[in-house]
Amino acid sequence: MPTGVRARCGAAAPPAWHAGAVTSRARATVVLRPMTDDELAAYVPWAIDNLAAEVARARGVTAAQARALAQSRVDAVLPGGRPRPGEAFPLAIVDGAGPTARRHGTILAGLDRSLGPVRLYLYDLVIDAPARRRGLGRAAMVALEAFAAARGVHTIALNVFGHNAVAEALYRSLGYVAEHTAMAKRLGAP
């Protein structure tokens, strides 16, 4: 599942998974922590809707077709709306620790051991719209590298839709390169 997720609720935050705050080029500082149950419950339908919209845009299919694909992709990572422990990681991106910490976005990632060297697949990264362009996306990706390294990960992998130049610029600026290029030509278009 490539791309995107948002909208949320309250509930006390559990301890940060990695407490090491990370500062980006833009001086933003973030901590990644597990989503609360309430956050996850809000995230899953949002993720399906968002992915469906991206798929419909990228592939030119109907909303129903896009939604069916999005549902199956999200179900594969979060069966029944829950992560498999130690395999999938729905994370909140927060600007610190303690009661004043605010959530500014979300990450969904999962481990893939099928090739031998462990890969962490980034299914989704979203910074909430009002918090964008402050370096939080970059800081979250740097924090994810530390998260991955702590789990013996060899490579972080992700997909970007062809229309998402902003995300592609972020990933390329962090050293991500294409392993393959998915190409398509829509027939019948003028």
Ligand SMILES: CC(C)(COP(=O)(O)OP(=O)(O)OC[C@H]1O[C@@H](n2cnc3c(N)ncnc32)[C@H](O)[C@@H]1OP(=O)(O)O)[C@@H](O)C(=O)NCCC(=O)NCCS
């Ligand atoms: C992509 C996204 C996570 C970036 O988060 P962000 O906090 O705004 O990004 P940052 O402020 O850390 O910027 C990091 C880099 O991203 C790129 N970037 C971010 N916003 C950009 C914009 N509006 N136009 C062009 N480049 C942009 C730049 O390369 C930027 O580096 P720079 O500031 O040195 O120029 C955010 O735009 C988002 O949530 N988008 C919607 C969801 C999405 O597309 N997720 C990616 C799925 S693959």
